[in-house]
Amino acid sequence: MRIAEVSKQYDISADTLRYYERIGLLPRVHRNASGVRDYDETDLARVKFIKCMRGANVSIEALIEYMQLFAEGDATLAARKAILEEQRDLVRERIAEMQAGLDRLDYKIAHYEDLIVEAEKSMQK
Known part of the structure; x- marks a missing residue:
């Protein structure tokens, strides 16, 4: 597959x-x-993984x-697993931070909905 097709597909x-x-993330492409x-x-498969x-x-x-460890073969399995675990922990931290932000947004939106309902009631009086 040519680079333009890969570019479009992914x-x-x-x-x-x-x-x-x-930079070595992909080996030299044939x-x-x-x-x-x-x-x-x-x-x-590597492009998809990256x-x-x-x-x-x-x-x-x-x-x-x-990827460098991957190229070295099975002797690096534990090291590769450690990298993935570390990255997973960082992703979990970001997810928690994002969830806290989302929760705060939901809270503020609910607060504004209450204010709008109150404002509408006072306009009807």
């Missing part, structure tokens, strides 16, 4: 895909005889470390 710019390759990147299923992890706000640095 909603990631071609520049971002090239950047991921340049190129066809014309020199055009030709993403295979393994590359696509997109998911970035969507969870996992840092580029943590992903680079994870």
Whole structure:
């Protein structure tokens, strides 16, 4: 699959895909005889993984470390698991912070709804 197709399928710019390759998140993508990147299923699985992890706000640095360990093989299983656990804990913290913000918004909206009802009652008098 060409870079434009991958870009469209995963909603990631071609520049971002090239950047991921340049910094080592993606290994060098095979190129066809014309020199055009030709993403295979393994590359696509990695793009999907990276997109998911970035969507969870996992840092580029943590992903680079994870992918480097992944390339080293099964001897790094425990280290990779530790990275994922650390990132999961950070995501849980962000979720808790966001939930607190959402709860506060819900509270304020309910308060305004009460004020609007009261204002409407006083206008009818």
